[in-house]
Amino acid sequence: MRVNDEEFAASLKIRRGGEEPLSAQLYRQVRAAVMFGEMPSGSLLPSTRSLARLLNVSRAVVVQTYELLAADGVLQLQAKARPRVLAPAVFEGAARKEVGEAEFALSERGRRVSQQHRYMAADGARRLLSPGRPDIDSFPRAQWGRALRRAAAQLSARDSSYQTTAAVPRLQRVLQGHLLQARGVQAKSEQVIVVPGVQAALYLCALIFGDEVGAALIEEPGYLGARAAFASCGLQMSAAAPGALAQKVMDMQREGQAPQLIYTSPSHQFPLGRRMPVRERLALIEAARTCGAMLLEDDYDSEFLFDGRPLVAMQGLSPENGVVYIGTASKSLLPAVRLAYVVVPEPFTAAFASAQRNVGALVNAHVQLAFAELIESGELRAHLRRISRDYAVKALRLYELVHEKLSGAVQAERPSGGLQMALKFVHRFAGVDDVVVARALNEKGFAVNPLSAYCLGTAQRGLVVGTADAEESICAEFCDVLLAAITSAAEKKQSESVG
Amino acid sequence: MRVNDEEFAASLKIRRGGEEPLSAQLYRQVRAAVMFGEMPSGSLLPSTRSLARLLNVSRAVVVQTYELLAADGVLQLQAKARPRVLAPAVFEGAARKEVGEAEFALSERGRRVSQQHRYMAADGARRLLSPGRPDIDSFPRAQWGRALRRAAAQLSARDSSYQTTAAVPRLQRVLQGHLLQARGVQAKSEQVIVVPGVQAALYLCALIFGDEVGAALIEEPGYLGARAAFASCGLQMSAAAPGALAQKVMDMQREGQAPQLIYTSPSHQFPLGRRMPVRERLALIEAARTCGAMLLEDDYDSEFLFDGRPLVAMQGLSPENGVVYIGTASKSLLPAVRLAYVVVPEPFTAAFASAQRNVGALVNAHVQLAFAELIESGELRAHLRRISRDYAVKALRLYELVHEKLSGAVQAERPSGGLQMALKFVHRFAGVDDVVVARALNEKGFAVNPLSAYCLGTAQRGLVVGTADAEESICAEFCDVLLAAITSAAEKKQSESVG
Numbered sequence: 001m002r003v004n005d006e007e008f009a010a011s012l013k014i015r016r017g018g019e020e021p022l023s024a025q026l027y028r029q030v031r032a033a034v035m036f037g038e039m040p041s042g043s044l045l046p047s048t049r050s051l052a053r054l055l056n057v058s059r060a061v062v063v064q065t066y067e068l069l070a071a072d073g074v075l076q077l078q079a080k081a082r083p084r085v086l087a088p089a090v091f092e093g094a095a096r097k098e099v100g101e102a103e104f105a106l107s108e109r110g111r112r113v114s115q116q117h118r119y120m121a122a123d124g125a126r127r128l129l130s131p132g133r134p135d136i137d138s139f140p141r142a143q144w145g146r147a148l149r150r151a152a153a154q155l156s157a158r159d160s161s162y163q164t165t166a167a168v169p170r171l172q173r174v175l176q177g178h179l180l181q182a183r184g185v186q187a188k189s190e191q192v193i194v195v196p197g198v199q200a201a202l203y204l205c206a207l208i209f210g211d212e213v214g215a216a217l218i219e220e221p222g223y224l225g226a227r228a229a230f231a232s233c234g235l236q237m238s239a240a241a242p243g244a245l246a247q248k249v250m251d252m253q254r255e256g257q258a259p260q261l262i263y264t265s266p267s268h269q270f271p272l273g274r275r276m277p278v279r280e281r282l283a284l285i286e287a288a289r290t291c292g293a294m295l296l297e298d299d300y301d302s303e304f305l306f307d308g309r310p311l312v313a314m315q316g317l318s319p320e321n322g323v324v325y326i327g328t329a330s331k332s333l334l335p336a337v338r339l340a341y342v343v344v345p346e347p348f349t350a351a352f353a354s355a356q357r358n359v360g361a362l363v364n365a366h367v368q369l370a371f372a373e374l375i376e377s378g379e380l381r382a383h384l385r386r387i388s389r390d391y392a393v394k395a396l397r398l399y400e401l402v403h404e405k406l407s408g409a410v411q412a413e414r415p416s417g418g419l420q421m422a423l424k425f426v427h428r429f430a431g432v433d434d435v436v437v438a439r440a441l442n443e444k445g446f447a448v449n450p451l452s453a454y455c456l457g458t459a460q461r462g463l464v465v466g467t468a469d470a471e472e473s474i475c476a477e478f479c480d481v482l483l484a485a486i487t488s489a490a491e492k493k494q495s496e497s498v499g
Numbered sequence: 500m501r502v503n504d505e506e507f508a509a510s511l512k513i514r515r516g517g518e519e520p521l522s523a524q525l526y527r528q529v530r531a532a533v534m535f536g537e538m539p540s541g542s543l544l545p546s547t548r549s550l551a552r553l554l555n556v557s558r559a560v561v562v563q564t565y566e567l568l569a570a571d572g573v574l575q576l577q578a579k580a581r582p583r584v585l586a587p588a589v590f591e592g593a594a595r596k597e598v599g600e601a602e603f604a605l606s607e608r609g610r611r612v613s614q615q616h617r618y619m620a621a622d623g624a625r626r627l628l629s630p631g632r633p634d635i636d637s638f639p640r641a642q643w644g645r646a647l648r649r650a651a652a653q654l655s656a657r658d659s660s661y662q663t664t665a666a667v668p669r670l671q672r673v674l675q676g677h678l679l680q681a682r683g684v685q686a687k688s689e690q691v692i693v694v695p696g697v698q699a700a701l702y703l704c705a706l707i708f709g710d711e712v713g714a715a716l717i718e719e720p721g722y723l724g725a726r727a728a729f730a731s732c733g734l735q736m737s738a739a740a741p742g743a744l745a746q747k748v749m750d751m752q753r754e755g756q757a758p759q760l761i762y763t764s765p766s767h768q769f770p771l772g773r774r775m776p777v778r779e780r781l782a783l784i785e786a787a788r789t790c791g792a793m794l795l796e797d798d799y800d801s802e803f804l805f806d807g808r809p810l811v812a813m814q815g816l817s818p819e820n821g822v823v824y825i826g827t828a829s830k831s832l833l834p835a836v837r838l839a840y841v842v843v844p845e846p847f848t849a850a851f852a853s854a855q856r857n858v859g860a861l862v863n864a865h866v867q868l869a870f871a872e873l874i875e876s877g878e879l880r881a882h883l884r885r886i887s888r889d890y891a892v893k894a895l896r897l898y899e900l901v902h903e904k905l906s907g908a909v910q911a912e913r914p915s916g917g918l919q920m921a922l923k924f925v926h927r928f929a930g931v932d933d934v935v936v937a938r939a940l941n942e943k944g945f946a947v948n949p950l951s952a953y954c955l956g957t958a959q960r961g962l963v964v965g966t967a968d969a970e971e972s973i974c975a976e977f978c979d980v981l982l983a984a985i986t987s988a989a990e991k992k993q994s995e996s997v998g
Binding site: 024027032068103104106108109110115117127136141142144146149150151152153155156157160184195200202208209211212214228231232233260277278279289290309311320321322334336337338339350354357358359360361362365366367 | 603605607656663728731774808820835837838862
């Protein structure tokens with residue numbers, strides 16, 4: 001069946017003088033007409049001569065188009081005859097079929113791995129006091145931009161090859177020196193592996209040290225990312241108060257449920273802010289050693305201790321390859337930088353790097369070089385000094401205001417560092433649902449989280465609030481809104497229990 | 500037991516005028532002495548006054564150090580008495596124990612996930628003709644550096660929050676428009692998710708669409724990254740020739756082994772370079788649909804087709820949410836950029852993004868913004884035009900030289916695009932071990948891979964060679980070395996079989 005030459009030509013919209021060459025426009029449109037049009041298999045298209053004349057293009061353009069479509073299997077060319085449409089029956093059926101999604105589904109593992117483990121504060125215009133979020137206004141844009149630009153100019157063939165996956169060697173060397181000096185981390189530079197965030201580090205550890213049937217131990221309340229990583233890998237989770245981890249390891253072992261992995265944030269426990277004393281660290285290392293459990297030491301914000309220096313990293317205390325040290329640029333710079341570093345025990349470095357490559361959790365080389373430059377030039381240290389001072393002022397301001405205005409409702413520890421603070425409901429409000437209170441605050445623009453969301457077992461009630469943007473007016477508003485929210489939630493609860 | 504004050508003071512190396520404050524130096528060193536020294540629990544350190552005098556520092560410095568160590572649980576301070584070392588027994592034991600690694604091991608899954616699936620060419624000074632590797636000298640350093648710098652200046656709070664994980668919205672919009680126009684990809688911008696490479700895309704798909712007991716289908720010979728991703732996720736693999744995928748899906752289904760995932764590179768099959776005809780694409784889409792298998796369309800280098808335009812993406816042909824489209828900047832820019840993009844079928848976009856976040860395979864926001872700028876400004880298009888011309892010249896040069904000088908040993912298809920070419924051993928050399936030949940070439944600085952390494956079943960023998968650096972002198976040297984290597988391998992084989 002011949003198509004009508006004039007109608008067919010008129011259906012093609014050829015634009016002259018644009019970016020796209022005529023032959024490309026023709027190819028694209030004829031292909032679409034054949035595939036998505038109403039043209040049945042066997043239809044005969046205009047001859048090259050006829051179409052060229054009707055479109056006022058050279059015949060070579062039409063010949064080239066038809067040849068490409070023939071190579072695609074869409075047209076059949078015949079000497080001295082019109083080209084024949086070959087759209088196969090299967091396609092005609094597919095194009096007309098209704099869209100349905102019954103046949104495609106997540107796998108069983110897919111449902112587990114894509115579970116949302118985090119509390120999501122409503123995504124409003126203001127996201128004030130968001131826990132753990134640094135202040136974007138203090139990000140060293142100029143220095144970072146310069147360092148990135150220099151990295152673009154300097155990137156070598158070696159740093160850019162498919163072979164350079166675990167990290168750019170220069171950054172490995174710089175971080176090795178930095179971590180030894182600042183944190184007492186004992187490692188060769190090859191043990192330093194760069195990943196796109198703490199989450200990737202935790203996931204990869206769970207993947208290579210954990211099994212589907214294994215157990216893991218986390219802190220209660222504790223970092224949700226660890227929970228998400230372990231749960232994604234199918235591990236069964238137990239939790240213990242930050243001070244009771246070693247005892248819990250012993251208990252689990254006695255019950256035949258020894259953990260394969262233990263997550264801890266000893267420098268500045270998330271979200272409570274506790275600093276783990278040395279004797280507890282040593283007991284935990286020893287307990288983990290007795291059952292071969294790998295300790296994951298999340299040192300996410302030790303740069304921000306307001307007083308004194310952080311303790312030496314647990315990695316430096318363990319003589320037996322039993323600690324994975326994890327640090328990050330998410331707090332010192334920004335989460336969007338997506339750069340964290342893992343110091344993997346030497347016997348497992350190659351396995352970690354190989355798993356990382358198979359998973360594909362790798363970091364842009366320019367970003368790695370820029371970060372190395374910021375450390376080497378001292379700009380990162382200067383930046384940290386500036387923001388530590390600034391963050392201390394803000395955190396203490398919020399703490400003092402809460403202490404002064406809200407001591408009848410919540411209690412807080414004096415912050416010793418970091419970018420968040422936990423406010424526990426006092427006894428009188430212990431029964432109030434902290435999710436209700438958090439939602440009320442979310443609605444007013446405060447991206448705070450309920451403390452219970454960080455708990456696996458017995459929920460502790462309270463709020464976790466960020467401090468990096470704790471300006472005076474924000475703190476004052478926050479206190480007012482919180483007091484109203486908690487009072488209202490308590491009254492509602494009481495009227496319900498009376499009614 | 501009192502330590503000797505003079506000896507103790509002499510063991511501390513205090514540097515004046517350096518970067519590190521005196522109190523920090525003292526804290527670090529006393530801590531180390533207590534923890535790693537031979538000092539038993541209960542030892543009595545010098546008084547603050549005595550140590551200050553011996554070190555010639557202010558007493559306040561020593562007081563501060565001792566107080567920090569007391570807070571750490573390392574020292575016990577007593578009024579009018581020397582501080583007492585509290586190193587707990589568990590630590591004394593640990594410090595003296597020999598380093599052993601018997602207790603710590605990879606998990607069963609860890610051994611699987613960290614398997615090395617790729618052939619590794621020896622890592623010499625020259626890495627010539629490495630398959631799939633772009634030419635670093637053509638990387639647009641200046642434009643990329645400027646774009647990164649602008650991104651550093653412009654990054655907004657929204658783009659930098661912990662909530663912005665799947666991708667920076669601007670890049671999602673730009674890619675959506677670009678992929679629609681250039682590749683016929685049909686999607687909303689929210690379906691575009693940015694990952695640190697094709698590998699991450701494949702891994703995440705295997706994770707959410709595959710199960711530990713599931714099956715997957717790959718091309719033979721085919722891309723090793725797909726094999727690594729599927730194997731890491733525990734999937735059982737089958738393989739079929741690129742032209743026989745649809746039939747294989749039907750066969751597997753009939754045998755009750757229907758695949759959950761199918762990997763294909765239809766625009767330019769890796770490593771053979773084949774372009775899948777439209778009717779085959781439609782048949783594959785239909786076959787996959789009948790068993791609910793997700794098709795992963797790896798469109799890694801469609802920007803480099805030397806003649807004509809690439810076919811519309813399979814994603815655009817499938818009306819039923821059954822295709823995941825994957826593109827990358829690894830070929831158009833550099834692998835070290837670590838940016839790829841996935842168009843996920845709408846019903847699974849949220850699950851994919853959530854799994855991505857739990858795994859932590861996220862991409863730096865500055866890199867995302869810079870890539871968006873390169874597309875929007877037209878700089879990427881201009882760059883692609885330049886390098887396509889250049890790559891075509893080089894690939895055809897290598898092809899012609901191989902054809903002319905080596906037709907008695909290997910055969911190749913005329914390259915139609917991309918950055919690599921397969922050279923199959925001719926019948927006479929079909930029995931020669933291509934790994935031996937590849938190793939011989941690797942030793943001479945050619946990072947080529949054996950074709951058999953890309954095969955799961957019946958190995959095809961040959962070499963996969965890169966073409967992006969195929970300068971005239973390199974091509975000539977390569978032909979000589981290859982001829983010598985294959986002849987020598989064949990002779991060795993013959994003398995063995997005679998002997």
